[in-house]
Amino acid sequence: MGAVGFHVKKNDEGYLDTVLFIIFGAVIVVSKMNNMKNVYVIGVFDLFHFGHVELLRRARALGDRLIVAINGDDMVASYKRRPFLSEHDRLEVVKACRYVDEAFIIREYDNKEYIKKYGINVIVHGDDWDGEGYLKQIRVTPEFLEEHHVEMVYLPYTKGISTSELVEKIRSTK
Numbered sequence: 001m002g003a004v005g006f007h008v009k010k011n012d013e014g015y016l017d018t019v020l021f022i023i024f025g026a027v028i029v030v031s032k033m034n035n036m037k038n039v040y041v042i043g044v045f046d047l048f049h050f051g052h053v054e055l056l057r058r059a060r061a062l063g064d065r066l067i068v069a070i071n072g073d074d075m076v077a078s079y080k081r082r083p084f085l086s087e088h089d090r091l092e093v094v095k096a097c098r099y100v101d102e103a104f105i106i107r108e109y110d111n112k113e114y115i116k117k118y119g120i121n122v123i124v125h126g127d128d129w130d131g132e133g134y135l136k137q138i139r140v141t142p143e144f145l146e147e148h149h150v151e152m153v154y155l156p157y158t159k160g161i162s163t164s165e166l167v168e169k170i171r172s173t174k
Contacts, residue, residue, distance in 0.1 A: 037063035040120040042111060042138060044071050046083040047166050048093045051158035058155050059124040060099035067118050068100050072107035079137075084167075110139035120150055127154040 041059050045052055045068075060066040073087045083090065087105050094103045106114065115123070123145075125134055131152060135141065145152065 036065055036119070037121045038065045038067060038119050039063035039122045039124055040067050040069070040111075040115065040118065041124050042069040042071065042106065043125075044076050044080075044083055044163070045090045045094050046076075046085055047163050048085075048090070049161050049163065049166060051161040051163075052094075053097065053099075054158045055124070055126060055155060056094075056097055056099040059122075059153075062122050062124065062153060065101040066099055067114075067120070068094050068103040069106040069111065069114060070094055070103060072105050075107055075109065109137060112140060112144060115140070115144075115148060115150060120148075122151045122153055124153045124155060126157045128157055129154070 039059050039062050041056065043052075043055075056066065056068070070087060070091045073083055076083050085093070091103055091105055094100055102118075114120070123138075123140075129137070131154065134154075135145075135152075144150075
């Protein structure tokens with residue numbers, strides 16, 4: 001056996017489960033994804049502000065890893081206004097936040113594959129959406145959540161700040 005090597009084990013769906021490092025014959029389990037609590041936040045994050053930071057901070061406190069999906073520009077434009085910041089700019093801002101372990105752009109409403117891929121245990125969103133409406137938006141059913149052991153957590157909005165309020169304030173400034 002070589003001095004150093006590694007082995008990647010995937011679960012039944014082909015997603016990362018365990019990474020083993022083999023160093024001088026000793027096997028060291030570095031990451032067991034099933035033992036980590038993975039938290040997932042999906043959002044626009046346009047005009048990043050304190051309310052976004054608070055959501056991400058509180059979401060990260062619910063688990064070991066925080067994965068954030070940034071809604072793509074065209075998708076956002078289809079249900080509200082086009083974001084002021086591009087999807088790539090929004091991604092870089094969110095990735096720079098110390099509470100975020102991983103972030104990516106999502107260009108579709110259906111989040112099931114990402115929930116499975118990242119082994120998500122908790123989905124977090126602001127309480128501005130009702131549960132049923134939000135699940136429809138992300139194309140996930142209560143049955144899917146139950147089958148994959150995923151909990152939904154709706155956190156209270158940070159009072160006094162929102163992107164909509166910022167946009168209105170900017171527009172009313174002459």
